[in-house]
Amino acid sequence: FEPYRASELYTILKDRVDTAFHQGVVGEEVIDYISKMSGYDTGGDGNARKALAVLHAAGKLADKDLAEGRANRVTIDHVRQVIAQEYPALVDLLDNLHYLNLHEILVLKAALHALKESGLDYVPMSMVEATYDKICKELGEEPRKHTQLYTYIMDLKQRGIIITKTSVKGRRGRSTYVGFGVAPLGAALQKLDAVIKQLRVG
Known part of the structure; x- marks a missing residue:
């Protein structure tokens, strides 16, 4: 078969959502997420049948x-759960956290918490930082400064634990x-x- 681009898969998935789901149950962010995970121009295999199966599951x-x-x-996290069953190695990634220090793990927790609370597939660094500060306050830990936080994020990206993207926004530059x-x-x-519990006890 001819592999589909993300934009083509979006149209296919949107048609299925309109016919098979009640209105408002599947948001555009979910359709966009599946199409970008599956589109051959965005790193997927371009398989429409598989993308529809993920939506159904x-x-x-x-x-x-x-x-x-x-x-x-239906949320992006439901989609993550479905795909993770097919790619368990991505879940096992978190079993290799012993090489991170406490604050790197707190930053990672802040990022995941912000993603879960927002329901988005990407969250701005400012939201991660605000969540990190809140977590540190709850634990009685002194939060690291912005520059150190950014270094942690880049290190987590380098290790393949998180992914990042930059967006150019007006005069404020890159986000x-x-x-x-x-x-x-x-x-x-x-x-x-x-x-975190182990590290704080240790």
Whole structure:
């Protein structure tokens, strides 16, 4: 088959959402996320059938959460959970956190928490920093300065734990945005909390 671009997959997925889901249950951010994960021009394999299967499976997960009162729509994290079942190595990545110091892990937790709370696939560095400051305050830790935080983010990116992108916005110059690939955020945050507890006791 001819592999599809992300924009083509977006159209295919949007058509399916319009016919198979109730209005408002699947937001554009979810369709955009699946199409960019799957499009051959954005790093995927361009397989429309697989992209539709991910959408369907995410819908099933959302149904379960809806029945249990944990969600009212399909989210990007539902998609992450579906894809993570296919790529378990991305979840196992978090088992290799022993080489990070406490504040690098706190920055990572802040990024994942901001992603989970916002429901976005990328969050601005300013949101990560605000969440990090809040986490430090809760733990009684002295937060690191902005420059050090940026260094931590770049180090986490270098290690393949997070992904970043830059956006040019007017006179303020470049803004850094942080994302986390496809691993489900809930499981990742649980793992981080366990590691933080060990480090603080140790």
